[in-house]
Amino acid sequence: MSCLFGFDVGTKIVGMAVGNRLTASARALAAVAVRDGEPDWTVIDRLRQEWLPAELVVGLPLDIDGKDQPMTRTARKFAAKLEARYGLPVVLVDERHSSREAARRFADGRAAGLRKKSDAQTIDAEAAAVILERWLVQS
Structure with missing residues (x-):
């Protein structure tokens, strides 16, 4: 399997997504807490x-x-x-507007009854999926 991970780095949460090169698709995987500038590496x-991402x-x-x-420095x-x-x-990928796209997807999911307000922290993981999907399509 051609598995990849995508990351959306934040100061409080690092969003993670898993993607597949064959299907050029990605999905939100986890929102990892950041404490004292370090993500929860155990997660x-x-x-x-x-x-086993490649x-x-x-x-x-x-x-x-x-x-x-x-x-930018934090992400690097x-x-x-x-x-x-x-x-x-x-690989470092320009993530401009990924959070906006993730928020739109979350709002669409709420409107369709698929997401709850309490799922809001998954927006970071959804942003990681957007970043990864964009990269898969471009590469």
């Missing part, structure tokens, strides 16, 4: 062992003009830690 380790895709938050912003550091920890290829 990420467990999911990596379960899914590649990791990290959203790179750029400003509207495509330039670095304060969160996270990507470097992933690469050092797992020895897997890590």
